Amino acid sequence: MNTTTTNTARLLITCEDKAGIVQAVSSFLYHQGANITALDQYATEAQGGRYFMRVEFEIEHLQTKKDGLVETFQANVAGRYDMQWRLACVSDLKKVGILVSRVDHALLELLWRHARGLLPCEITHVVSNHDTLKVAVEQFGIPFTVVAVNKDNKVEAEAEIHKIMQGNDLLVLARYMQILSADFVEKWPMQVINIHHSFLPAFVGANPYKQAYEKGVKLIGATAHYVTADLDQGPIIEQDVERVSHEYSVEQLRELGQDVERNVLARAVRSHLEDRIIVDGHKTVVF
Template identity: 50%
Template sequence: MSQTVYQPQDAKGRDDKANRARMLVSCPDRAGIVAAVSQFLYEQGANIVQSDQYTMDPEGGMFFMRIEFDLQNLEQNLPSLQEDFTRIADRFEMRWSVYRASRKKRLAIFVSKEDHCLLELLWQWQAGDLEADIAMVISNHNDMRALVESFGIPYHHIPVTAETKAEAERQQLELTSGKVDLVILARYMQIVTPKFIERFTNRIINIHHSFLPAFVGGKPYQQAYDRGVKLIGATAHYVTAELDAGPIIEQDVQRVSHRDNVAELKRIGRHIERIVLARAVKWHAEDRLVVYQNKTVAFV
């Protein structure tokens, strides 16, 4: 029997983004930043199609900006634009990046036995709502191989035990280093080491099944039940060496009651988890996030 392999749909196509770029800027706030960046892009022949900015405090705070612009012959002209922009960046002490909108980010999804977050990402990718390429799925279990491979996505089974953790991580790094832009922990029930995190600084997104900073660590639904909470939530965050303490990207909650046992809290929570993680991944893929200290600015 033949197997159907699902492929992603590009709802709007990629042609309209062939000449589009995205610029992210952060710097100390002062007068003239927007004018300088806009004038520079105008002089380069670029057309701004979207611009968002945020200041923490106009008097000595940090300023953040995200600009989308179109530039004819982008692939040819972008390197010189970036080189010329350094004079603006130096003047305003900017940290900045420019990304081509047509270049999809390559994702590696790490998963254990629960499939709800993985499925949401696969469905959004297949529908064309997640503008990224899922390069691979890595799991410490073999349970979801058939599901993942039905989407035409490579599946790598790397068992993890206390004795084999170092070797498992070596294999994971061999598979991902230089080959993916973002790692997603989609209910991957293993702690990643500082060595792995260092390779992907601010490029690992985890979904934690509680409304952080409440109920850090294991069994958060049991913790929530024991505490008698009336709201449960989920948190998508960048991973740092401190457990469940990285910059928060997105959160959501749902009301519960004393009638809900731990199993019911988990059932309700699965829906929150899948939506929160998908939003965070989508925003990262569309270059909508700027990390500053232990926070994110999300231009959504």
């Protein structure tokens, strides 16, 4: 897939599963002069369940035709099947802001992949509650701002972060060790991705590697999820695990776990950027 083309778009659809949906969508795109390059679909039940679809297609002069496509699709297809849907143009790069504290592995993985064209987005700003990573971030040519947070200024700090990050399509918590308030999260619905350093729902909360060590786990993992008002309970996007043994120390678990974290977070962010995720209640469908 050529992700730089100005004529590629993605259509994401959710609705009740009914006969004729694939034909209706395909026929619409055919009559608009579009060529389907990828189509993924999933139904929760053989009959009468929920239906999900991701279609990627190319059409000449997409930018000038986009508004007409949206209006016509709603009138002729989406309305008929009561669809929840959205159309995204590949050339409209999403803007991403990153929040981080002192630990750098997840952040640097994102910056490295972005610098090499592996994350199709514009990283606009990195905000931290410490200045530890200022030099490392600025070496990538990305603005870095410190917004100190403590128990007395949390409301003011979040207001400042929100102001800095306005205009972004996505916020990424790359090991940002502050709990975002429900008021903040409400302003960014399903637009904040967090990396949790355990295989949720196990070991929720602080120091999961110590918890894992004390339990004698044989697998450790990481979970990337959307942030909601319920701590570490948002819809899960991506997970992975590594096998370990009784011989591993806490530090060895942490080192291996950080490798898992960096890759899981990068994959989750890329899935979001490539419009591969449909949120369905407390779950996600990731194509």
